[in-house]
Amino acid sequence: METFFTFLLENLREFMGYTSFAHITVGHVVMILVGLGFLYLGIARDFEPMLLVPIGFGILIGNIPFDEGKGLMIGIYEEGSVLNTLYAGVRQGWYPPLIFLGIGAMTDFSALISNPKLMLIGAAAQGGIFGAYIIALQMGFEPNQAGAIGIIGGADGPTAIFLSGKLAPNLLGAIAIAAYSYMALVPVIQPPVMRAFTTKKERLIRMKPPRAVSQTEKIIFPIIGLLLTTLIVPSGLPLLGMLFFGNILKESGVTRRLAETARGPLIDTITILLGLTVGASTQATEFLTLNSIKIFGLGALSFVIATACGVLFVKFFNLFLKKGNKINPLIGNAGVSAVPDSARISQIIGLEYDKTNYLLMHAMGPNVAGVIGSAVAAGILLGFLY
């Protein structure tokens, strides 16, 4: 009988060694709290729930500790585990282009085509990327790491994941979390910057209504867009190629089913997998470092710089535009590629000052130009630093 109890106790002790309680550390607890925070922001506060809920839950999944020495093949960093297989899309960078395919299939470039000068705002707002790059270098990051961190300023999650996966895979988790977190916080970060850099008179500028765009122009746009941008920056091909491919599926009018799949089930599936695995990649042992904190700080700064660059560029641009053709600088913030959130901010802030001044469609121009601009910027960084 005594042998039996000893046997049971030994097995119980062994089982206890298997449980997470035996391996939990302060870091895991902190990360679980971060995950719960993300879930709270997403569910209770409605902050970008499509991003924060999968990422938040992923953080919980990734921070359930276990004995890695047992070879259970359950951790995201264990070769061959289920999570590791799903994470391959992030690691090898094929989730982001698929997301771009969906974005292309759901984006209407009409606002941009009707007023193509708005494209330049999308270029100016990329200043956030390079501002953060310069600061990151001064903080002691290697050039390739600084480039990967800087891309957070593009406000484009898939691009940030794609680039950091190539330039600084060890920082991918922190960069992805920072990029998506700040995209969710666009309504908090951008308005004060927009107000700080504009006068009341500027905020009241009314813009000319955009002209109607023909279907032929809409079909030509992705073709010319692809050729012009990728011939200059071929390293941006995975992102830009898929973006414009998705768009031609939408605009051609003959591939409706493909476009619907790309902007519906496909992008939803990839968003689920991307969000979950990015969240799960934040294992406390890998994630809780001083570098992660620095990356979060730099990420916030890059958003501020990008917003300021966009707004200030519009003010500068207005110096050369005739009266009646002026651009409301409140759409400058939309040069970052957080579509359509930053355009929505332009609309909301614009309405605060003039209840009849609708800036949304005008802001969509620089907003989609920002998507192109950040993909081009990522291509340049890849070309320079990879």
Added chain:
Amino acid sequence: MKVLIKGLSLFLFTFLSVCTYAQVSKLQVNEIMVNNKTNYVDHYGQNTPWIEIYNNSAASTNIGGCYLSDDPKNLRKYIITKGDRNTLMGPGQFLIFWADDNHTRGTFHVNFRLDPTRENTVYLADASGNLIDKLTVPANASALEDISYGRIEDGGTELGILEKPTPNINNKFPDQDARNESFKKNDPFGVGMSIIAILVVFIALILLYICFKYLGRFYINRGNKKSVEAVEAKGGKVDESIIRKKDRDGMSAEVCAAIAAALYEIYNDVHDIEDTILTIEKKAVSYSPWSSKIYGLRQMPQVKSKG
């Protein structure tokens, strides 16, 4: 004619596909050691001349079925065994062949021997016997003991004596951190790179801007021309300056509504002469087709009230 165009398109597509494939499969003779005294040893423990083949492409390629030769008149001298799984070369991978004239020892032992007393040329031909690449080792380099000859950089065009032979590995070791070090040294503040990069972003988007500015003008002019032609076809006269002004200044909602109503009446034969008055009133509420888009978007984050 249509059949001809289709045929030509298909031919062009096939031709381009083949060209693309041909570019992908790029095999090169990368390095050769003729006088191997104490250097690389084969599986039989012997020092024999060796030939290094390099896959200078981003795609895997199977070298099985290709030919190696030292005779320009007979490029099909040694066929590399088909079906040997070891002949599959990954991107940037190397394969060593032993030029020991002892092909019974396996796929990687060829049926000719390189001679240290003279110039040696190794030819690599594809499965059809077409020359893919060749490398000539001058007589002086052939004679050097335990010294190889080949491309200074893998796949490069510059040839030379390699004092330190590198069978099965890179001829010139890429410095993994060279780029970072170069940036740290030459652009420590990152300003140079940032300026160039932002300029490139601007150039790309300015090109798009210019393109669509003129494309837009073209379509506006074409639309105007069509409108004028349509009116003139019905015997009417159009003042083109009005159309140009319309495009420049936009049209008021009232004018649009009146035109739409008139067109509706014409096309539906509602009445020849209207006996009612169309009154267009501006809506007092702040609504426009643009503002309606806001309802399609997710609302601003709000604190949910309890209960």
